Amino acid sequence: MKRKSFEWWYEVIILLLAISPAVKGQSISAKDVMQKAMDHVRGKTSRAEMTIRTIRPTWSREMTVRTWSKGEEYAVVQVMAPPKDKGVAFLKRKKEVWNWIPTLERSIKLPPSMMSQSWMGTDFTNDDLVRESSMVNDYDQKFVGDTVLMGRSCYIIEMIPKPETAIVWGKLLVYIDKQDYLELYTRFFDEDGTLASTMIATEIKVLGGRLVPSRVEMIPADKKNQKTEIIYLGLQYDAPIDDNFFTLTKLKNLN
Amino acid sequence: MMRLTLIGLFLLLARISAAQDSAAVKRFELRGYVKDMQILNYDRGFKTLITSNLIHNRLNMRWKIDEHWKAGVELRNRLYWGEQVSMTPNFADNLRNKNEAFNMSITWINSTSLVLHTNIDRLWLEYATQKWNARIGRQRINWGIASTWNPNDLFNTFNFIDFDYEERPGSDAVKFQYLTGPMSNLEVTGALTEEGNLRGISAARYFMNWKNYDIQFIGGWYINQPTFGLGWSGSIGQTGFKGEFQQFVNHGNVGAQTNLVLEADRTFKGGWYMDTGMLYNSSGIDQPVPDWSTINLQFSPKNLMPTKWNVLYTATKQITPLLTAGSGFVYAPQAKLLIILPQVGYELTTDLDINLVWQSFFAQQTDAFAGLSHRIYFRLKYSF
Numbered sequence A: 001m002k003r004k005s006f007e008w009w010y011e012v013i014i015l016l017l018a019i020s021p022a023v024k025g026q027s028i029s030a031k032d033v034m035q036k037a038m039d040h041v042r043g044k045t046s047r048a049e050m051t052i053r054t055i056r057p058t059w060s061r062e063m064t065v066r067t068w069s070k071g072e073e074y075a076v077v078q079v080m081a082p083p084k085d086k087g088v089a090f091l092k093r094k095k096e097v098w099n100w101i102p103t104l105e106r107s108i109k110l111p112p113s114m115m116s117q118s119w120m121g122t123d124f125t126n127d128d129l130v131r132e133s134s135m136v137n138d139y140d141q142k143f144v145g146d147t148v149l150m151g152r153s154c155y156i157i158e159m160i161p162k163p164e165t166a167i168v169w170g171k172l173l174v175y176i177d178k179q180d181y182l183e184l185y186t187r188f189f190d191e192d193g194t195l196a197s198t199m200i201a202t203e204i205k206v207l208g209g210r211l212v213p214s215r216v217e218m219i220p221a222d223k224k225n226q227k228t229e230i231i232y233l234g235l236q237y238d239a240p241i242d243d244n245f246f247t248l249t250k251l252k253n254l255n
Numbered sequence B: 001m002m003r004l005t006l007i008g009l010f011l012l013l014a015r016i017s018a019a020q021d022s023a024a025v026k027r028f029e030l031r032g033y034v035k036d037m038q039i040l041n042y043d044r045g046f047k048t049l050i051t052s053n054l055i056h057n058r059l060n061m062r063w064k065i066d067e068h069w070k071a072g073v074e075l076r077n078r079l080y081w082g083e084q085v086s087m088t089p090n091f092a093d094n095l096r097n098k099n100e101a102f103n104m105s106i107t108w109i110n111s112t113s114l115v116l117h118t119n120i121d122r123l124w125l126e127y128a129t130q131k132w133n134a135r136i137g138r139q140r141i142n143w144g145i146a147s148t149w150n151p152n153d154l155f156n157t158f159n160f161i162d163f164d165y166e167e168r169p170g171s172d173a174v175k176f177q178y179l180t181g182p183m184s185n186l187e188v189t190g191a192l193t194e195e196g197n198l199r200g201i202s203a204a205r206y207f208m209n210w211k212n213y214d215i216q217f218i219g220g221w222y223i224n225q226p227t228f229g230l231g232w233s234g235s236i237g238q239t240g241f242k243g244e245f246q247q248f249v250n251h252g253n254v255g256a257q258t259n260l261v262l263e264a265d266r267t268f269k270g271g272w273y274m275d276t277g278m279l280y281n282s283s284g285i286d287q288p289v290p291d292w293s294t295i296n297l298q299f300s301p302k303n304l305m306p307t308k309w310n311v312l313y314t315a316t317k318q319i320t321p322l323l324t325a326g327s328g329f330v331y332a333p334q335a336k337l338l339i340i341l342p343q344v345g346y347e348l349t350t351d352l353d354i355n356l357v358w359q360s361f362f363a364q365q366t367d368a369f370a371g372l373s374h375r376i377y378f379r380l381k382y383s384f
Helices: A002-026 A030-042 A112-116 A126-130 B002-022 B083-087 B091-095
Strands: A045-055 A060-070 A074-081 A089-093 A096-101 A106-109 A139-149 A152-161 A171-177 A183-189 A195-207 A210-220 A227-237 B028-043 B049-064 B069-082 B105-110 B115-128 B132-139 B171-181 B184-193 B199-210 B213-222 B225-236 B239-248 B257-268 B272-281 B309-318 B323-332 B337-349 B352-364 B369-383
Touching: A030 A139, A030 A152, A030 A171, A030 A210, A074 A126, A089 A126, A112 A126, A112 B239, A112 B257, A139 A171, A152 A183, A195 A227, B049 B083, B069 B083, B091 B105, B091 B115
Parallel strands: none
Antiparallel strands: A045 A060, A045 A227, A060 A074, A074 A089, A089 A096, A096 A106, A139 A152, A152 A171, A171 A183, A183 A195, A195 A210, A210 A227, B028 B049, B028 B369, B049 B069, B069 B115, B105 B115, B115 B132, B132 B171, B171 B184, B184 B199, B199 B213, B213 B225, B225 B239, B239 B257, B257 B272, B272 B309, B309 B323, B323 B337, B337 B352, B352 B369
8 A cells, every 4th residue: 555655656746747847838828928028028118219210222211219108008109300200199099099290280090900001101010119909919829839049049929810800910920039038030921821021129138127129120021122120229117107198188298 | 560579589589499409408499391382373274374483481489488388389481473473463462361360470572573471370378287278379279080171170270272281270269178087178269260350269179089989079159150069080990980060050140051071091001091081061052153263262160162062082102101192082063063183292301302283173164064273283392
């Protein structure tokens, strides 16, 4: 009896040892990884200043932009330069987006279809900037592999938009660093499965007290020598921002 | 007197501006643009051409006095010359916005060969706290929601043909706004209109956001009759859906009038944007007009369009981030009035834009459906 009891414990311990790495590896779901990646890059709140450069074979344009966000629900994007567009701003509240046009001193509610369109002539969409869609809740995520990017071990997550959402992509392949949950590489596929664009995040450094990629490039697949890059000039995380900041009244009074 | 005041104002602002350059806090801001526009006016058969040129400078100034006080001054300087100036009697008089209660414009030069005109179209002082704000002076009261016709805009109707006036006219008004919630507010506004024949407009608007719709209710007194209205902006599926309804109530010898706008807009793959809408003006013309020169084209809240039923359709495409082309038309089926509005815009450099705008007017006339006139505008704009 004694021996049998020992064997029982022995088997349990062996079993635990055998499955523990697996448990550790699988206890986190693809959705959880995406949640962590979003929490990491977004914080409870975030403020950022960035340069956005649109590059074409024969010309390039640059603008300076400030952003504020609070969780997944609220965001504000404000153009600071060039002079022509200074003061143009976007407000996101849950699933609604407004565009403040300083020339007219008026805000216009954007139709949902506008989210998939180019943001002010760049290779980013309106959705990339204001994140109207949720990387966590509007997609079904699953692990499809592992790889190493820039010396960092990454999960490869396949994201399929849920049918009820307005997302125009057929599929996303998102590469997320296993250690710091950095979204380093994303491939956007059309509804017919062809690659539409690629996002590459590089120049990882500490900004606002967090390790983040400070340079993000969006490269359209079918166009040579074209891309748009975002370079973060400054970032601040978790400083309190009042909910009233994300309102139409505040939008018209941004400095 | 007005001239001296203006010159004094310029000098003061220049001093503030210079002083601010060295200051860490940017309290004063001056921005604007300079535009040059060549205007070609053709008759119905492209047989005669009347040309003119406009150099147009706009200065927008904002002064953050302290945490609560803010002031704004905006003015446009326009220099016209050409055949249209010499051939139009009292050309300079038409540059005034007749809806302004007080004359804050100066005609510096007024001859048949050259006209230089300055108009201050914003001049306001604002006090704001967390819960409420008040603004007095010439300002734009933006109650409109739709793109082209705004029945809810009781204070400062804009002329949708006048594409070169992006900022749109202001109103001499006092506005008080109380924030009832993060996305709701109550605004009470009183304004005077029409210099020489001063009359009042007063109205309140309650704005709210409900189930992904912006909704506004309006009630007030427009010159000599009560009025009420409703406006909304939301979406059906992927398409934006907005509308404005305004009813002017029968009062004394002033008859009732209904204005209604419905509009839908949507973007499509490849940078396409389409916008379609309709306007119903119960007092509008519902039959062909033999002579359009007799029709009142002075736009106002009760005259958003002289015709009764009107439809509009606009399609624009961003061909490259620098090149945008589009075309629109407005059609009034009963009066058989058609306006076609194609345009192309190109960004030469970050601050320099070039635009080609075409406006063709057609209507049913005694003999046939034919062109009335055609205008071509070629514009260069430098922003600073």
